[in-house]
Amino acid sequence: LKGEPLGTARPVQIVVADEEEHSFLLQEAALERLLLREEVQDLNVVVVSVAGAFRKGKSFLLDFMLRYMYRQSPDSWVGGEEQPLTGFTWRGGCERETTGILAWSEVFVMEKPDGSKVAVLLMDTQGAFDSQSTIRECATLFALSTMTSSVQVYNLSQNLQEDDLQHLQVRSATLFIMLMVILCCQTLMFLVRDWSYPYEHPYGLEGGRSFLEKRLQVKPNQHEELQNVRKHIRSCFSNICCFLLPHPGLRVATNPHFDGRLKDIDDEFKKELLNLVPALLSPQNLVEKEIGGVKITCRDLVLYFKAYMKIYQGEELPHPKSMLQATAEANNLAAAAIAKDLYYKSMEQICGGDRPYISPSELERHHAELRQSSVWHFRSVKKMGGEEFCRRYQEQLEVELNEAYANFSKHNDGKNIFSAARTPATLFAVMFIMYLVSLVTGFVGIRSVAVLCNLMMGVALTLFCIWAYAKYSGEFREVGGVIDKVAETLWEQVSYDQVDAFKIHGIFFLSGVCSKYLTL
Incomplete structure (x- = not known):
């Protein structure tokens, strides 16, 4: 894997928390720098996010994921015994460290067993239930990370209790109704840290599977509310699993100077860590992000982030209908962006910067074919929102394609040496004409016409000088454009027949003048 070394890559804040306003702001520029890089923007994206209560070791876990992503060796990725743990900022103690949502500044490119390449994004989420965040803020962050991730790791301490399930269901209940409606959530992993009952359910995925089945079991004698919690959770994710992780040891928990060195971590924890991280990030286990049954790219993910952030700006959590509409909007925008990109790339091949001049009629024919192909591609992609909703985006796509064609046409005209x-x-x-007319009329004594022709010749010369300066200096471009339009109008108004007639009449006129002069 080629990428930034761990020393230069860093966490990047993509969602910022405003503690005074109790709101969140999307850092669009930072997000676009991450996801719109040429090498990743068109790859299907895998988003692994870690969420849960604050001060439970989420960032600590993500840093081990980073080690795996940079080394990807089944045996030695975990690092040396004396190597400090770096990456996402973490520390011991009881005060929160992460705020908002952070992503690692490098999007990793990995090859799956089938040969396809995917982009992997790691996200760290602000811990919930601290002393500075409201319930709405916790629900908003959890919703954003869940809606945009393909694997949500729900980080828990010691056990999976009923209040954990209720928090997950309701962060709030509205969230999970929205998730059910949109069907965009894929894999949820309950990561139970500091598991103290390996004699009942052993560490790892197998123990977690039996433990989770027991916890999510719906029993006839259960209260209806408890049954609904379990049904909601099962209905919102296509895959739910659980991993039981042992305590890392007292030296980790009580040493204020602990910096992540493996020598200070219990062997049992390290052993299970070697199973946990590959279970999430090995090529055969990567889960590509899907929304509405369609795999999305890094470019698409930017649009979904923007759409979701818009509806989470109010005082209350959004209604399921607005959540669905935002998803449908981003879904259609993503489909239109792909269709437009196909048109642009094809037109670049035909009349791009290094391509020769092509006749306007042929260019228009290519445009019509590619426009039809682009619209067909948009219509063929699975989208949300219904026919009427999608038609608006198709019409907007057609308008943008026509605007793009106008720009390509102008660019093509610029390559025509005659046009230039x-x-x-x-x-x-x-x-030249004014000079000849001035010369002849002055010679025969029609001074007023000669003066007028000289004046027009001076104006034309001045316009030429201004035009040349505008073209080659880049200044006064608007003035240069006006001169181009005036010249184009003159050129088009004078037809070839008129030019020929002018030539004939001019020849006769000059011949007559010369004959008159000779007879004198």
């Missing part, structure tokens, strides 16, 4: 020379040729023609 039209303005100076027109101005020179005006100057």
Whole structure:
């Protein structure tokens, strides 16, 4: 894997918490720098997010994931015994460290067993239930990380209790109704830290599976509310699993100077860590992000983040209908962006910067074919929102394609040497004709016409100088554009027949003048 070394890559804040306003702001520029890089923007994305209560070791766990991503060796990825743990900021203690949502500044490119390449993004989420965050803020962050991730690791301490399930269901109940409606959540892993009952359920995935089955079991004699919690959770995720992780040891928990060195961590914890991280990040276990049954790319994920952030700006959690509409909007925008990109790439091949001039009729034919192909691609992609909703985005796509064609057409015209020379040729023609007419009329004594022609010749020369300066200096571009339009109008108004007639009449006129002069 080629990428930034761990020393230069860093956590990047993509959702910022405003503690005074109790709101969140999406850092669009930072998100776009991450996901719109040329090497990853069109790859299907895998998003692994860790969420849960504050001060429970989420960032600590993510740093071991980073070690795996940079080394990807089944045996030695965990590092040396004396190597401090770096990456996402973490520390011991009882005060929160992470705020908002952070992502690692490198999006990793991995190859799956089938040969396809995917982009892997790691996200760290602000801990819930601290002394500075409201319930709405906790629910908002959990919702955002869940809606945008393909694997949500729900970090718990010691056990999976009923209040954990209720928090997960209701962060709030509205969230999970939204998730059921949109069907965009894929894998949920309950990560139970500091598991103290290995004699009942052993550490790891197998023990977690039996433990989770017991916890999520719906029994006939259960209260209806408890049954609904379990049904909601099962209905919202296509895959639910659990991993039981032992305590890392007293030296980790009580030493204020602990910096993540493996020598201070219990062997049992290290052993299970070697199973946990590959279970999430090995190529065969990667889960690509899907929304509405469609795999999304890094480019698409930017649109979904923007759409979701808009509806989480109010005082209350959004209604399921607005959540569904935001997802449908981002879904259609993503489909339109792909269709438009196909059109752009094809047109670049036909008349791009290094391509030769092509006749306008042929360019228009290519545009019509590619426009139809682009719209067909948009219509063929599985989308949300219904026919009427999608039609608006199709119409907008068609408008943008026509605008793009106009730009391509102008660019193509600029390659036509005759078109490029039209303005100076027109101005020179005006100057030459005015000069001849001035010369002849002055010779025969029609002074007023000669003066007028000289004036027009001076104006044409001035316009040519201004046009040349505007073209080659880049200044006064608007003035240069006006001169181009004037020259184009003159060029088009004078037809070839009129030019020929002008030539004939001019020849006869000059011949007559010369004959008159000779007879004198």
